[in-house]
Amino acid sequence: MDSNVIIKQEIETILEDIRLLYLKSGKKTSGQFEQGLKATYSNNKAVINGYQYLAGRRAGKMPPIENIKQWIIQKGLKPIKDNISISGLAWAIAKKIAKEGTKKENNLKIYETVVTPKRIDDVIKKVSQFNVQLFVNELTTSLNLLTKNI
Numbered sequence: 001m002d003s004n005v006i007i008k009q010e011i012e013t014i015l016e017d018i019r020l021l022y023l024k025s026g027k028k029t030s031g032q033f034e035q036g037l038k039a040t041y042s043n044n045k046a047v048i049n050g051y052q053y054l055a056g057r058r059a060g061k062m063p064p065i066e067n068i069k070q071w072i073i074q075k076g077l078k079p080i081k082d083n084i085s086i087s088g089l090a091w092a093i094a095k096k097i098a099k100e101g102t103k104k105e106n107n108l109k110i111y112e113t114v115v116t117p118k119r120i121d122d123v124i125k126k127v128s129q130f131n132v133q134l135f136v137n138e139l140t141t142s143l144n145l146l147t148k149n150i
Contacts, residue, residue, distance in 0.1 A: 003044055003127045010123045011039045011046040017114045018050070025108050027054060029074040044127075048115075056107035062098040065090045 019034055028034075037050040057063060069090035079089045 004041070006126050007044065007046050007123070008041055010126065011041075011048065014114055014119070015039060015048065018110055021110055021114060022054070022108075025054075025110070027108055029071050048111075050111070054108040054110050056102040056104060057097055059097075059099055059101040062094045065094045068093050 015037055018037060022028065022033055033051050033054070037048075040047050040049065065087070069086055072086055072090055072093075077089075079086065084092075
């Protein structure tokens with residue numbers, strides 16, 4: 001097994017663990033998170049791509065009102081007062097997020113929870129063991145060829 005295979009196996013396991021943690025969190029609404037979670041691979045490298053919105057949002061500019069409206073509908077939330085529309089509620093939530101950000105206790109640090117320094121170190125060790133073993137095998141083969149020629 002070469003290092004690219006090891007990296008792909010490890011990244012696919014990480015992606016599955018991220019999906020499982022997301023499903024257990026109760027934060028699923030549209031399914032966009034799972035659809036957006038992907039990895040791209042190149043030689044001895046992998047990049048995980050996904051949405052960051054689970055980690056919260058700082059105060060500043062307003063988040064997209066349409067996304068919040070969709071979230072309200074998918075969660076089945078209703079405005080407290082009859083004279084407020086779902087669009088009005090979405091605008092009010094977006095305005096509050098722009099002013100205060102989201103509450104840290106509601107944030108889900110999903111990537112940091114799954115992709116820990118220890119886990120990264122374990123992947124590096126697996127790939128390194130493979131590369132060291134490959135080097136040892138190549139060196140042994142070369143030495144065997146040299147000793148046959150002596």
